[in-house]
Amino acid sequence: MTEMTFVRPEFRVRIDREACIKCGRCVHQCGWNVYHLDADDRPMPDHSKCAACHRCVTFCPADAITIEKNPLAYKESDSMSSGLRKAIWRQAETGGVLLTGMGTDKPYLRIFDHLLLDACQVTNPSIDPLREPMELRTFLGRKPDSIEVGYGNGDGGPPKLLTELDPQLMLETPIVFGGMSFGSVSLNVHRALAMAAKASGTFMNTGEGGLHADLEPYQDNIIVQCASGRFGVHADYLQAGAAVEIKIGQGAKPGIGGHLPGEKIDEQVSTTRMIPQGTDALSPAPHHDIYSIEDLRQLIYAIKEATGYKPVSVKIACVHNVAAIASGVVRAGADIVYLDGFKGGTGAAPTIIRDHVGIPIEIAIAVVDQRLRDEGIRNRASIVAAGGIRSSADIVKAIALGADACGVGTALLVAMGCHVCQKCHTGCCSWGITTQRPELTRRLDPEWGAERVSNLIRAWSHEIAEVLGAVGVNAIESLRGSRERLRALGLDQTTMDIIGVKQAGVGH
Amino acid sequence: MSARGLNRFGEADRRSAGRPYGGLPAPGSRSSDLVPRPEYTAEAEERILGGCGLMGVCDESGGRMSGELALRSMSSMHDRGNGLGGGFAGYGIYPDFPYAFCFHMLFNDDVGKDDTEYYLARHFVILHHEPIPSKSVRGIEDEPILWRYFLEISDERLAETQLSAEDYVVHSVMDINNHIKGAFVASSGRNMGAFKGVGFPEEIGEFYRLDEYRGWTWTGHGRFPTNTPGWWGGAHPFCLLDYSIVHNGEISSYGINQRYLEMFGYKCSMRTDTEVVTYLFDLLLRRHGLSVEIACKALASPFWKDIDLMEKEDRQLYTALRAVYGPALLNGPFAVVLGMGEGMVALSDRIKLRPLAAARKGTTVYVASEESAIREICPKPDLTWMPRAGEPVIARLEDGVNLATSAAYDAVA
Structure with missing residues (x-):
């Protein structure tokens, strides 16, 4: 630390010197260069570099390391908190925009945590998911209002479907993987997600970084994304996926583009993204060919033409006017509207945007679902809700509010070792997840990662089935949009009206 | 779906002033804008739950049976009810008016009756009207004013509104039930x-x-019912057009079924889950033109584990049926009997959480919650069986029995 800074370290690394066996593993494990060995081979920490990612803690064979919050006291001020003071000092030093990773850490109201589910008692029996089938299968895509059934060749005979349905994405559980690009995450993460998607009967999403050739065997379980930077987008790429997603916005950073620093653009990323090695990958804030809803419609149909009419998903960040925007997106021809709430994660975003822009996913689901119903076009597109989905309980509640399925991203990374240290943008991830440094990326064994993610999806699916049984239905579609099975505890009346949920204590 | 957003009657009605779309939500309106149902009693404010007993009988050859038969069958299942609601639907009972829409009305008072008659006179040709005959019975009290109207719709009205006769009637029923205080179309x-x-x-x-x-x-x-008693309209059957539903059970998927129906213009104002069953049958059979068999497979669909084993054509059909009609799936314990112009259908939920027995003797099909209720009126059936979960029992009237629904009538109409 050559330059003077007022920003004192957030954490303190404490090493039990009696327990330490001076093996040096902490030095190797830390992606942040916290440790160096002194003359006696004792690891000496630089506290200021520690992200509290626990890599060293987990791998210390002597269990000698612990990370503590820096107890340094600041003169208390509720208004000018120590966090704000540090932010100001940092900006006074650099003159730059503060960057961060993952979803917002600010204590906004979590509506999911104020919603309670119903259960059956006496008048309608609950169903035992261990003894009866519980069906989670979900179809994403455009559906007609009705179907036509014929009998033989019009002469009686067995019934036959006459209506040709648009292609659908079939999920064995109402969960899809959120878009996380190769570049922001490592190739091994992509491999693990692709394998897990296939094993779980669902879909991974490439994010905006293109599709690495290694993932081609999994293309039936991959949604390819086309974002404003058009990185890695070419005809074969569009045709490779089961569906194409046009990314208009991201919940963590609505209204702005993306920035993948040149340090993360190695040879593989460069090839996949079709950009020079070591250059920053900057995706523009808007698509430069989409300045209106008509333009979006043109791109949707251009992609449909290019792919033989595969489903097209349009991902939008949840902003104030999300209901009207979603309605326009559906009318523009999207088969899936992917709503990304403001608590969604990101590989890198300006802190001001991540923490202050957008609206919660719970509200967005409710208003979009209701708007599409009011307009009689709810069948025309599926709603995928993402951005702040942390558990199976959130998924069940999102579906009861009106979502067809949920997108999860951060939780999958956590399953593979992410400790939510919020430093994804630095490319130093000690867990080998949000980095391209080969000595770090090789830490994540794709098969191990795939198993962890598959386990998580299986566990959540079992939990969703438990809830279905308790509310007395045996198919997820009977809970979908059934806000009657939710009650609110501790929400204000306006919020309850907007999400269409009654106060706990109010019966049917 | 021709009706969405149309002004059905082409004029501002006295009672629907300010509500140009009357019984159907205006385009872009929210369900919270819809005029709430008038209060009959405190009960109507709460959704009505319940367990029940039910029966149905249909002579496919069109032989007409006395209503006493249904009464006797039900009385054998006395203990399945608790005296808080009973009801019957009869078909072929008005041979003098085989083509007229017959409105059975429950009125709280003369005001509701006057308002309804004003409405009916404006929108229909009233062929005949009279009190519904009744007699004093111990245990029956506080009965509403009961009246029936035999109605026709003039060709001019249909031309003006661009509606089918059936849609015209549906809108009128929704209008009366939602906008005329103290009146209910049974x-x-x-x-x-x-x-x-x-x-x-x-x-x-x-x-x-x-x-x-x-x-x-x-x-x-x-x-x-596991709820407060008191409202005559809350008893079964629930009816719309020729469809009548008697229902034992509770629809656990009520919330989404109701929101799905609202998208097609139905207003579930009675707050009973039975109402959604009636409307779903109307939507699937009449408006979407599905056969009874296919409609039943949408409402009580086969499991994916079985669909996955089907031959390709069936698999495509059932997959599409579930993907498209998922919000119409009736989930939770139920057994229902649907009366309709073409006959009768009985259906239980997909894992049969409510009882349903069936029998046949000659051309007559019987269903009931208990076999004893069948044997009470048909001691020696040719065949009795327990229908499997989600397998409909269908009795189909021979063509020509019901003049209003027969092929000959369709050809003329």
Whole structure:
């Protein structure tokens, strides 16, 4: 630390010197260069570099390391908190925009945590998911209002479907993987997600970084994304996926583009993204060919033409006017509207945007679902809700509010070792997840990662089935949009009206 | 779906002033804008839950049976109800008006009756109207004013509104039930009627003098509501057009079924889950043109584990059916009997959480919650069986029995 800074370290690394066996593993494990060995081979920490990612803690064979919050006291001020003071000092030093990773850490109201589910008692029996089938299968895509059934060749005979349905994405559980690009995450993460998607009967999403050739065997379980930077987008790429997603916005950073620093653009990323090695990958804030809803419609149909009419998903960040925007997106021809709430994660975003822009996913689901119903076009597109989905309980509640399925991203990374240290943008991830440094990326064994993610999806699916049984239905579609099975505890009346949920204590 | 957003009657009605779309939500309106149902009693404010007993009988050849039969069958299941609701639907009971839509009305008072008659006179040709005959029965009290109207729609009205006669009637029923205070349409079909109220079914049947009617299809119901009693309109059957539903059970998917129906313009104002069953059958059978068999497979669909084993064509059909009609799936414990112009259908939920027995003797099909209720009126059936979960029992009237629904009538119409 050559330059003077007022920003004192957030954490303190404490090493039990009696327990330490001076093996040096902490030095190797830390992606942040916290440790160096002194003359006696004792690891000496630089506290200021520690992200509290626990890599060293987990791998210390002597269990000698612990990370503590820096107890340094600041003169208390509720208004000018120590966090704000540090932010100001940092900006006074650099003159730059503060960057961060993952979803917002600010204590906004979590509506999911104020919603309670119903259960059956006496008048309608609950169903035992261990003894009866519980069906989670979900179809994403455009559906007609009705179907036509014929009998033989019009002469009686067995019934036959006459209506040709648009292609659908079939999920064995109402969960899809959120878009996380190769570049922001490592190739091994992509491999693990692709394998897990296939094993779980669902879909991974490439994010905006293109599709690495290694993932081609999994293309039936991959949604390819086309974002404003058009990185890695070419005809074969569009045709490779089961569906194409046009990314208009991201919940963590609505209204702005993306920035993948040149340090993360190695040879593989460069090839996949079709950009020079070591250059920053900057995706523009808007698509430069989409300045209106008509333009979006043109791109949707251009992609449909290019792919033989595969489903097209349009991902939008949840902003104030999300209901009207979603309605326009559906009318523009999207088969899936992917709503990304403001608590969604990101590989890198300006802190001001991540923490202050957008609206919660719970509200967005409710208003979009209701708007599409009011307009009689709810069948025309599926709603995928993402951005702040942390558990199976959130998924069940999102579906009861009106979502067809949920997108999860951060939780999958956590399953593979992410400790939510919020430093994804630095490319130093000690867990080998949000980095391209080969000595770090090789830490994540794709098969191990795939198993962890598959386990998580299986566990959540079992939990969703438990809830279905308790509310007395045996198919997820009977809970979908059934806000009657939710009650609110501790929400204000306006919020309850907007999400269409009654106060706990109010019966049917 | 021709109706969405149309002004059905092409004029501002006195009672629907400011509500140009009357019974259907205006485009872009929210369900919270919809005018709430008038208060009949405190009960209507709460959704009505319940367990029940039910029966149905249909002579496919069109032989007409006395309503006493349905009454006797229901009385054997006395203990399945608790005296808080009973009712019957009879088909073929008005041979003098085989083509007229017959509105069975429940009125709280003369004001509701006057308002309704003003409405009916404006929108229909009233062929005949009269009190629904009844007699004093111990245990039946506080009965509403009961009246029936035999109605036709003039060709000019249909031309003006661009609606089918059926859609015209549906809108009128929604209008009356939602906008006229103290009036309730108990049934609105052709050559059929619902007879229902608060009491045990055998008392209700006696009160309505059911033994004086003869019909080719009868359904009956005794309620065991787990909620406050009091509203005659809350008894089964629930009817719309020629469809009548008696229902035992609870629809756990009510919330989404209701929101799905709202998208097609139905207003679930009665707050009973039975209402959604009636409307779903109307939507699937009449408006979407699905056959009874296919509609039943949408409402009580086969499991994916079975669909996955089907041959390709069936697999495609059932996959599409579930993907498209998922929000219409009736989930939770139920057994229902649907009375309709073409016959009768009985259906249980997909894992059969409510009882349903069936029998046949000659051309007559019987269904009931308990086999004893069948044997009470048909001691020696040719065949009895327990229908499997989600497998409909279908009785189909021979063509020409019901003039209003027969092929000959369709050709003329």
